[in-house]
Amino acid sequence: MKKLLLIAAFSISLFAQDIIVKESHCSVNKTVQHIKNIVSKKGLHVFAVINHSGNANAVGMKLNEAKMVIFGNAKLGTSLMQQDMTVGLDLPLRILVYRDTDGKVKMAYRDGSWLANHHLLNAAKKIEKVNNALNKITTKAGQCKKD
Numbered sequence: 001m002k003k004l005l006l007i008a009a010f011s012i013s014l015f016a017q018d019i020i021v022k023e024s025h026c027s028v029n030k031t032v033q034h035i036k037n038i039v040s041k042k043g044l045h046v047f048a049v050i051n052h053s054g055n056a057n058a059v060g061m062k063l064n065e066a067k068m069v070i071f072g073n074a075k076l077g078t079s080l081m082q083q084d085m086t087v088g089l090d091l092p093l094r095i096l097v098y099r100d101t102d103g104k105v106k107m108a109y110r111d112g113s114w115l116a117n118h119h120l121l122n123a124a125k126k127i128e129k130v131n132n133a134l135n136k137i138t139t140k141a142g143q144c145k146k147d
Contacts, residue, residue, distance in 0.1 A: 020138075023142065032069055052068060064098060071093055083122065096109070112130035113127055
């Protein structure tokens with residue numbers, strides 16, 4: 001039983017390393033707007049913004065403010081899907097913007113290496129490009145003087 005718990009804990013810790021969380025110095029709405037603006041200026045397409053807290057409210061449930069920005073680059077995504085169609089399960093890219101239990105606004109996204117580790121991809125340079133883009137987008141999106 002102890003071995004099973006140790007394996008489960010180890011697996012959870014490995015999984016947690018796939019998710020990068022950064023603090024934003026803006027409100028949830030302002031951070032989302034910044035992400036949309038940055039992504040659009042980079043020539044990427046914003047497919048949708050999912051309002052998780054709004055959806056929870058619509059069914060009479062409470063959830064801290066949370067919105068998911070879904071965006072991507074069809075050229076890059078297509079080239080990855082040409083290698084392994086199942087990568088489409090994890091594309092387009094997404095950034096979750098939420099208010100945590102301490103009231104801080106956070107941005108969370110999955111490290112691009114997750115794609116390479118969970119799909120049959122030979123795309124180290126493309127994964128590095130994804131990681132660099134997500135890092136730059138979230139760093140810039142979380143910068144606010146006053147909100």
